Amino acid sequence: MEIEIATVGGYEEVGRQMTAVRAGDDVVVFDMGLNLSQVLIHDDVRTEQMHSLDLIDMGAIPDDRVMSELEGDVKAIVPTHGHLDHIGAISKLAHRYNAPIVATPFTLALVEQEVDDESKFTVDNDLVEMEAGETMSIGSSGQVELEFVNVTHSVIDAINPVLHTPEGAVVYGLDKRMDHTPVIGDPIDMERFREIGREGNGVLAYIEDCTNAGKKGRTPSESVAREHLKDVMQSIEDYDGGIVATTFSSHIARVKSLVEFAKDIGRQPVLLGRSMEKYSGTAERLNFVEFPDDLGMYGHRKSVDRTFKRIMKEGKENFLPIVTGHQGEPRAMLTRMGRGETPYELDEGDKVIFSARVIPEPTNEGQRYQSERLLRMQGARIYDEIHVSGHLREEGHFEMLQALQPEHVIPAHQDLKGFSPYVDLCESQGYELGRDLHVTRNGNLIQLVE
Template sequence: MEIEIATIGGYEEVGRQMTAVRAGDDIVVFDMGLNLSKVLIHDDVRTEQMHSLDLIDMGAIPDDRVMSDLQGDVKAIVPTHGHLDHIGAISKLAHRYDAPIVAAPFTIELVKDEIQDENKFNTENDLVTMEAGETMPIGDSGELDLEFVNVTHSIIDAINPVLHTPEGAVVYGLDKRMDHTPVIGDPIDMDRFREIGREGEGVLCYIEDCTNANKKGRTPSESVARDRLKDVMYSLEDYDGGIVATTFSSHIARVKSLVEFARDIGRKPILLGRSMEKYSGAASRMDGVDFPDVEMYGRRQGIERTFQRIMNEGKGNFLPVVTGHQGEPRAMLTRMGRAETPYELDEGDKVIFSATVIPEPTNEGQRYQSENLLGMQGARIYDDVHVSGHLSREGHYQMLQALQPQNVIPAHQNMKGFSGYVELAGNQGYKLGRDLHVTTNGNVIQLVEE
């Protein structure tokens, strides 16, 4: 069976992920993501009102025109998890394909939200829920199966999809860390990865997230981040001024920890910001996590009233958990730094960044500016109370040993970011141009000819 891989987006940057695998006459698309940094540099951009071609031209979503070079029909669109760099273009591109969107339950909930918010296109693709550990047949040949393997990441319900073909498995390895003690959900299923590497024809191709491939050692568990956050929060138990926290809105495990520790130190947690309400609300609806009696406000009017209530009743009684960990210009924390909200920061107030800066120049610049603005208001910063959601070098070695793939394609980075992965794959016997394929957006790699 002829096998081709189209590397459509996410092979020159961190963001706008999209990859297509053609096996015979059937095509499976993995991810349709947004490059948020391309949007944030424009103050007035509202993606839900924009045409896909304009977003393609500005580099915000994948240029999927290379799909016309693939001789086959798309049978499934499979987002790996609910981060916008993996689902943010579905509402712009999925309607072009007569194929269902197949994803884990929490991801489907978030895809529904994206489709509902869209103003330009009408996305009517069927939404199919599949759990980690399950398999379904794909296409018309009767020879392809799609499997979801449970992985751990900085969002719940993350999976690595595997397309089983007669020529071997194609494992799409974005995004994960090797977490054996997660705060929510099951550990990464390394046993299943090892089985896939040794059954049938083995692994024909492994497409891997290289975000942290230049970092030595291993990425710690989320339980480590929880302990660090607990240490910081408990150290502030006797502080009677303002404490504000920010983290990735999609990081439900981290939000859960913030809520619990706020209550432990006698403060009422309140979740503020559109994306904070969106992700935590979706998790509550599907019983992914319980947020008992936690107030959430996503609309500006509700947020302003809540800030005013906090000021009236005393900042020492509350922990607002707000958006803005990357310094996004319109996010709550950035507006607080610019003194544009009723919440007044005083000298000595604490701001906890339970998030790291996404390694991209726009984010780094905006975060630097945000921290400076907060500091000018008198705030004291607790930085990087966080662990990454991505594998470091030792995790990559473990995955290669588990899967023993015939071919490897680095993804989710630029050329500089690929360098660490090229080195470590080389140490495992892979060679550039032979079985290690460093590529760019818009390319097609033929792995098996008819």
């Protein structure tokens, strides 16, 4: 059976992920993502109102014209998890393909919300729910099967999809870390990965996220970040002024920890910001997390400002606002607070907890720097980097190669500079550039089996 891979997006940057695998006449698309930094550099861009061609020209979503060169029909669109760099282009591109969108429950719910918010295109692809550990047949030949393997990441309900073909398995390895003690959900299923490496014809190809490949050691568990956060919050328990926390809205495990520790130090947590309300509300509705009955979630601007007024009236020392804006996004809550555009007044000595890291990209770094300067100018004390990454470091990558023993390796989720540490690791394990190690660019085709 012919096996061909189209590296559509995410092979020159971190963002706008999209990869297609053709097995005979059947094609499966993995991810359709947004490159958020290409949007943020423009003022007041509303992607839901824009045409896909304009977003492609901006470099914000994948240029999927290479798909026309694949001699097969798309049978499934498979987003791996709910981050926008993996699902943010579905509302712009999925309608071009007569194929269902297949994802885990939380991811699918987020996709549905993206589709509902879309005002330019009508996306009526079927939405098919599939849990980690389940499989489904692809195409009519009965020879190709899609499997979801549970992984741990900085968003819940993440999987690595595996396409089983007569020539071996194609494992799409974006995004994960090896967490054996997660705060929410099951540990990464390394046992299944090792089985896949030994079954049948083994692993034909492994497509891997190279985000942290240049960092030695292993990525710590989310439980480590939870203990770090607990230590910080207990250290400021006796402060009688304002404490504000910010983290990734999609990081439900971290939000859960913030809510619990706020209660522990005698403060009422409240979630503020549109995306904070969306992700946490969805997770609670689907029973992935249980929040206190009195936890407020407010996304609408007027509701947020009313809540800030209530906090100022009843005393900042009684509350922990958990807000959007950890990257310094211009319209996010924390940025507005730093600019003095909310009823919440920061005073000298007030604490701001960044339970997140800056995404290492110039737009984010610049915006985050500006946000921190504004906060410091108002006297805020910054608690930074209370976080663990959602991506594998060097030893995690080594473990995955040992588990899967892939015949071919394709680095992804980075630019050429970001690929180089992973290339070095692969070469140390006997892979050779141009033979079985394929460094590629957006819009290319890789023929693995002719």
